[in-house]
Amino acid sequence: MELETPKNSLLYRDFESHPAAVVKCGRGIYLETEDGRTILDATSGAAVACLGYDNREVQTAVARQLMDLSYCHPGFYKAKVAEDLASFLVNSTHGLMSKAILCGSGSEAVEVAVKLAKTYFTHLRSPQPERTHFIARTGAWHGATLGALTLGDFKGRKDPFVDLIPQMASRVSACSTYRGLREGESEEAYVRRLAQELDDEFQKIGPHKVCAFVAETVGGSASGCAIPVPGYFPAMKAICAKYGALLILDEVMCGMGRTGTLHAWEQESIVPDIQTIGKGLGSGYGAISAVLVNANLINSLKASGKLFAHGQTYMAHPLAAAAALRVQQIIQEENLVANVCKMGDYLGQRLKSRLSSHPFVGDIRGRGLFWAIEFVVDKHSKKPFPTSLGINGKMHTRGMKKGYEIALFNANGTYDGYAGDHFLVCPPYIVTEAEVDDIVERVSRVIKDTFAGIVEPILKGQGLSGSR
Template identity: 50%
Template sequence: MPSETGTGAVDAACSAVLHRDLKLAPSRVVSSSGLYIEFDNGRRILDATGGAAVSCIGHGDERVIEAIAAQARTLDYCHTMFYSCPSAEDLCQQLIQSTGGQMARAVIVCSVQLKTRESITGSEAMEAAMKLCRQYFLELPTPEPSRTQFIARRESYHGTTLGALSVGGHAGRRKGYEPILMQNVSHVSPCNAYRNKPDAESVAEYVDRLAEELDAEFQRVGPQNVCAFIAETVVGAALGCVPAVEGYFKAVRAVCDRHGALLVLDEVMCGMGRTGTMHAWEQEGVVPDIQTVGKGLGGGYAPIAGVLVGHRVTRALEEGSGRFSHGHTYQAHPISCAAAAQVHRIIREEGLVDNVLDTGKYLGSLLKQRLGHHRHVGDVRGRGLFWGIEFVKDKASKTPFERELDVGMLVHQKGLDLTEDGGIMLYPGSGSVDGTLGDHILIAPPYNVTMSQIDLIVSLTVMAIEAAFRDLTGCLPNSQS
């Protein structure tokens, strides 16, 4: 039997689970409710990020739990090669309606890694989207089999499976796997105004420059060879909640249309209401050909993600082979679909996306007010209830910290240990400069968060940041905030 340490964590050497870190034992979470999670040593933590921007309606909602139980009692499993089920039909209908009919169909994926019990559904959604891109060009009345290339962006993350990791441009996450990644992918610059737009350059000029770079990459690989351009509508873990500047997605949509390629928007982390509209692309004035959704879809109550398919792509399949050549054993699992359908129903009926907009504006303004002048906070950015804070060694030059200091993780750890009874959970990230250097944290509370809870989240976040930089005082020149 696994033994336990005095911190309430399972001894990593004795655990039967292949944890992400085999040398550092993870703490064991035993219960959750609302905004809080509790460890087996009794400590209680305010979960300000919903895990990884997942728990969009908070933990332990009895309505979702009852929907799961009712579905399990009625129908526990059916194979989508042969059958459909009411919960899958219900969920997909809700998803398409949420786009105002601008998307046509949905594919639901529900896989889990057996060893770590970690959901890989977002990655699985991206894999399905990539295959769908390829099949689209084979299904056209005049097929275009030469379209095998994907263009994506540096400092992006689209998943951990090999195809998704290939289109992702995060150097740190790709490291070690480069020799076995797909070779038919290239990357262009992200739309990250804080890092890449000079002060003298206008937003319109910056957009034009990025669009010209994308067009030049189409020309380099051959426009007739490109399947799709893939991008996160608001970049999540890789950059720390970076929205595009105004006009960017209209410009890249125009480049894709000019060359006949598809536009795939990854909203696994930023979608399903997280940024203040049900779909983040609604704020960009574009409609993607294919969209991935994930974390907020099931709210953490079940492993689930999805691919929303536009009319152009759906029509090609309907008029061609009449089928999508893709599938998994647990695709559109009845219980996962029932959970997600109930989560989505709660979000819609309680007007929680409007609450995201209102509380999100307050969260952003409060973070900027409390941290905007901190000497080691370079940028506070985000949209809705999806905010990132980037840390810098020098504010004027935007110089990042040395990688070995792991500042984002240090802030996260300080947040966990703010008091004897508990603290706050923040989501650390790195690589926001070049995929290796650059530290940030994410804040992504549930959609039903209150203004007073926002006050508490910001206060605890400031305390965690101050505690982290007190620890770093000895190795930083003039490090007082």
């Protein structure tokens, strides 16, 4: 029997359908499709394309590296460009982090961080092999590989694989003022409560069993840009220090300038033991991530005289390293982190001014060029829409349609891991004030028209009530 040739050979997430837009090229913060549309990429892809899509200097750097050396086995040889990138990253922390491991994806970086934390305790002069447990936070997303899924709490992505996941992590509350701060509670009291919760979790698990506390410095796609309150991370690090555990900060999404400093932890008055970075590291010009390691850990690991039992084929890949190094140099040379702060403040002000009064906009939160809009049925109760409505997906779908042409990073789960709709707005660092105005205008029309076409008829017909 002759088999029918599939129309689409590339397997997509839902098996049958596939993204509607075929992109033929990118220009600045815009993507041009084969059907003649120009889409404003208000999300930098997945918060990746921080320099936009046609930076000639980065393209040239990658082309030159391709002509010189496309690949070398990281276990056999050194690639100068990888060494240069690692030095750049270490220097960007003013030496507070002293080594960099270059990986291929954010999930991979998280896996390396977990393995490195475990290695640290087994290589101590008095080894602590029983430290195999990790404490993470509700609503977190740390990646799609099995180890990263263990730490994460994005239930729609995690639930299908729970039976495969190692049971080595537990969870405490995230720092999220919109969902977590109690009525009448001060931020100082909130921090004390969260610190006590972490302390209690150490006691519950057994302090001698906990390897590390893992957190996104600024919440990512699953939590919708949850911002830590002042004093939160110093309090969390103090609890870790009390019990001899490590602090791992996941900055794959929020780092490398996205939230207004090159490293998001620079705004939190702490230094992590281990840090993961990705996405904006290479701006999509190369598939790359990295793990940065505190000098104290490196000194301890060196003293052991033992090896780190880890290696992967595409670690320190020359092409990816060349792309990332030039990206980071351009961000520095053109002072783009300052533009992130300036345009980020403007974006936040414009979003709040335009949308705060909308009856179904519950919260608008963010830092730098990393903003989220969360939707609720009722502003007072913060009740989410039924998941069956698929509000966040409908927002994204409408945004991609002709007449709107704006990419929005949609997600769910901000309420309980399942319910709760939001999308992220995180444009490239090169965005201009005029482009921010355009983003806000298009976002406003997407929200208005989505609710008018779907939710309002349901409200009338089924009795759902929203604050008007």
